[in-house]
Amino acid sequence: MLLGDRMDRRSLAQEILSQLPLAQQTAAWGTLGTIKPYLGFDAESDVQHLVKAIAGNGADHGAILDVLTNRTSAQRQQITKVFQALTKQDLLKSMEAALSGNLERVIVGLLKPPAQYDAHELRAAMQGIGTDEDALTEILSTRSNQQLRESLAFYQQDFKADPEKDIASETSGWFKEILLALAKGKREHYTGIIDYALIQQDAQALADPGARSEGAGERTWISIFTQRSPEHLSRVFGQYRKSHGLEVEETICKRFRGDGQVAMLALDPAVPSVRARLWTPFEAQKNTSMRMAVGTKASVCRNTPRYFAEKLHNAMKGPGTNDKVLIRILISRSETDLLSIRSEFKKHHGKSLYSCLQVETRGDYQAALLALCRAEDL
Numbered sequence: 001m002l003l004g005d006r007m008d009r010r011s012l013a014q015e016i017l018s019q020l021p022l023a024q025q026t027a028a029w030g031t032l033g034t035i036k037p038y039l040g041f042d043a044e045s046d047v048q049h050l051v052k053a054i055a056g057n058g059a060d061h062g063a064i065l066d067v068l069t070n071r072t073s074a075q076r077q078q079i080t081k082v083f084q085a086l087t088k089q090d091l092l093k094s095m096e097a098a099l100s101g102n103l104e105r106v107i108v109g110l111l112k113p114p115a116q117y118d119a120h121e122l123r124a125a126m127q128g129i130g131t132d133e134d135a136l137t138e139i140l141s142t143r144s145n146q147q148l149r150e151s152l153a154f155y156q157q158d159f160k161a162d163p164e165k166d167i168a169s170e171t172s173g174w175f176k177e178i179l180l181a182l183a184k185g186k187r188e189h190y191t192g193i194i195d196y197a198l199i200q201q202d203a204q205a206l207a208d209p210g211a212r213s214e215g216a217g218e219r220t221w222i223s224i225f226t227q228r229s230p231e232h233l234s235r236v237f238g239q240y241r242k243s244h245g246l247e248v249e250e251t252i253c254k255r256f257r258g259d260g261q262v263a264m265l266a267l268d269p270a271v272p273s274v275r276a277r278l279w280t281p282f283e284a285q286k287n288t289s290m291r292m293a294v295g296t297k298a299s300v301c302r303n304t305p306r307y308f309a310e311k312l313h314n315a316m317k318g319p320g321t322n323d324k325v326l327i328r329i330l331i332s333r334s335e336t337d338l339l340s341i342r343s344e345f346k347k348h349h350g351k352s353l354y355s356c357l358q359v360e361t362r363g364d365y366q367a368a369l370l371a372l373c374r375a376e377d378l
Helices: 003-018 022-029 043-054 061-068 073-087 091-098 101-111 114-125 133-142 145-159 163-170 173-183 196-207 216-227 230-244 248-255 258-267 272-278 281-285 288-296 304-315 323-332 338-349 353-360 363-373
Strands: none
Touching: 043 061, 043 073, 043 091, 061 073, 061 101, 061 363, 073 091, 073 101, 091 101, 101 323, 101 363, 114 133, 114 145, 114 163, 114 323, 133 173, 133 258, 133 304, 133 323, 145 163, 145 173, 163 173, 173 216, 173 258, 196 216, 196 230, 216 230, 216 248, 216 258, 230 248, 248 258, 304 323, 304 338, 304 353, 323 363, 338 353, 338 363, 353 363
16 A cells, blocks of 8 residues: 555544544544553453452452453453353452452442443432532533443442432432433434534524523523534534624523533533633632532533543542542543543643552552553653
8 A cells, every 4th residue: 555545544534533523533543542452361361360369368459450450341341251150259249358448449340331330320429418419410411322321221220210210309400400301311413414504593592581481591501402412512602602792601600500500511512711711719619519610621522531631630639539530530431531531631730640640549549540541641
């Protein structure tokens, strides 16, 4: 093949990929995750290593990490099945018995299929005292329609409960309405065709004050935000700004409050810097939800890796470390876009995610997270 032919094909591939949403780019490239299929994969050999690692009085944490952080989720599921067949024991339960603390949380999370892991994270977010609104927003707003369907199916199967009913009982107001709309997994798929009439129609609908009935305007906003594709929304918001002289964030902050406002801002594909302009540090400090919105400074729809990079940064900022957030993101994005997240982290914070994890975590738990992060970004 001639060099010119190779370059033409590469350019064509890049042109095609540039038209795809981020999640589809990831699937097409298959290289944006840090965990790749282990080429010399042998499930029986891995099981033998794991059996040896958990035998006796003390588990060999290094051996466990060497196997499980170097295999994809699909390969780990094969290991789980072979472990059951050969030992007549459940690998996940065996690891729970052998490990403890944050290391146990990482390993148990890795052994669950991604959809089941999300289901259990959703359940945990709604159990105990208080509700983890941030976790609910993250999972429901960053997963594809298919991923949501699979996760909610696992939720029903594992907990014998209706996830939508649980969401409705644990949240309230417009935040509840937003989460329930997201949980239905009805976001449209971008086809590459620009519907100018629908863009105009949606921009006008967002401008309608909804005076005909109480809450009609808010429901319209929620419907458009949770059902339209990110590409369509970007054009709608551009038309909204052109027609009404307002950024959509300004209207969101007037229409919605608290966690509902945070969720809508997270779904907004507008330019991140706009959100920073809307609220001064003093105003942000008056409301925890507002601090979350300002702290994110990036939207799920426009730049998913930056959204997660900001969440990771906030989890390690200030006194204490939010280990739940670190674990959830590093596990859930390790085969999706963690390389992109690392890049955004370094770009916007001047230091690598790897080096921050080295500072903020310790011991075998640190080793587990660093194994998922994979490498330093120089």
